[in-house]
Amino acid sequence: MAGDKVESFLKSELKKKNALLFVLIDSEVSNLEASSKLAKDVEKIGASAILVGGSSATDQIEMAQVVKGIKKGLKIPIILFPGNVTGVVPDADAILFSSLMNSENPYFITQAQALGAPSVLKFGLEPLPTAYLVIGDGTSAWFVGSARGIPFEKPKIAAAYSLAAQFLGMRFVYLEAGSGAKTNVTPEMVQTVRHAFNGFLIVGGGIKDEKTAASLVKAGADALVIGTFLEKGGSLTKLEKIAKAIQSSK
Numbered sequence: 134m135a136g137d138k139v140e141s142f143l144k145s146e147l148k149k150k151n152a153l154l155f156v157l158i159d160s161e162v163s164n165l166e167a168s169s170k171l172a173k174d175v176e177k178i179g180a181s182a183i184l185v186g187g188s189s190a191t192d193q194i195e196m197a198q199v200v201k202g203i204k205k206g207l208k209i210p211i212i213l214f215p216g217n218v219t220g221v222v223p224d225a226d227a228i229l230f231s232s233l234m235n236s237e238n239p240y241f242i243t244q245a246q247a248l249g250a251p252s253v254l255k256f257g258l259e260p261l262p263t264a265y266l267v268i269g270d271g272t273s274a275w276f277v278g279s280a281r282g283i284p285f286e287k288p289k290i291a292a293a294y295s296l297a298a299q300f301l302g303m304r305f306v307y308l309e310a311g312s313g314a315k316t317n318v319t320p321e322m323v324q325t326v327r328h329a330f331n332g333f334l335i336v337g338g339g340i341k342d343e344k345t346a347a348s349l350v351k352a353g354a355d356a357l358v359i360g361t362f363l364e365k366g367g368s369l370t371k372l373e374k375i376a377k378a379i380q381s382s383k
């Protein structure tokens with residue numbers, strides 16, 4: 134079984150930087166060359182991990198090639214972010230081994246996990262046990278994952294799921310508004326979840342400016358995920374400002 138290298142790395146990064154930037158690379162959107170360059174560039178400006186995945190990334194060969202290509206010369210970990218069993222590929226350092234706890238379809242709660250687990254073991258990936266909570270509706274993750282989205286204005290529901298995740302032994306919670314979401318998870322929800330949950334708190338979906346990033350970190354997020362901003366051609370200078378806001382706002 135893979136050890137706890139990535140989890141320990143993230144914890145030590147947290148001590149140094151107080152909150153972390155994760156960059157999401159969608160293997161379907163960026164080609165290999167662009168992805169490798171992007172991964173190196175964001176490492177330079179202080180990202181702590183690269184997530185690779187997509188809710189409709191079903192081409193396992195393409196995913197595997199992107200992961201292998203990005204890895205060359207990269208020091209920060211590559212963490213798989215699977216939307217299905219097809220998202221489990223070799224050469225990454227770890228995997229968000231997630232259960233979409235508020236899905237209406239048991240496939241996304243336990244079945245994909247059972248089908249994917251043998252490959253996680255075979256590929257030596259470090260599983261990061263993650264409660265993946267979809268907030269709101271209308272996004273790919275919400276639709277593909279058959280989520281009953283937690284309303285943005287119901288932080289207590291998100292906190293109850295996070296507490297349940299903790300009692301189930303999960304060490305990561307991911308509050309997901311969905312890639313390209315019009316509105317991000319609110320700081321109020323992050324704060325309420327922070328009070329209930331002791332582990333590593335990831336927040337993503339629709340984050341594209343320093344002010345929002347700072348407010349989510351102040352509310353208690355440990356890591357923020359940014360994908361669409363870069364997919365849409367957002368500049369690295371602006372991302373660096375967001376990274377600085379994340380790392381100095383607690």
Ligand SMILES: CC(C)=CCC/C(C)=C/CC/C(C)=C/CC/C(C)=C/COP(=O)(O)OP(=O)(O)O
Nearest residue numbers: 186187188189216231233245249273277278312
């Ligand atoms: C642990 C294993 C093997 C599988 C987990 C399976 C689960 C819980 C899936 C959750 C549902 C789901 C579809 C999540 C998608 C997460 C994801 C990678 C989102 C980012 O991708 P998008 O950018 O939304 O994808 P598109 O670009 O395809 O819209």
Ligand SMILES: O=P(O)(O)OC[C@@H](O)CO
Nearest residue numbers: 312313337338339360361
């Ligand atoms: O693409 P964006 O909106 O940055 O969201 C990132 C991530 O939370 C999506 O799964």
Ligand SMILES: [Mg+2]
Nearest residue numbers: 159162187312
């Ligand atoms: Mg995408």
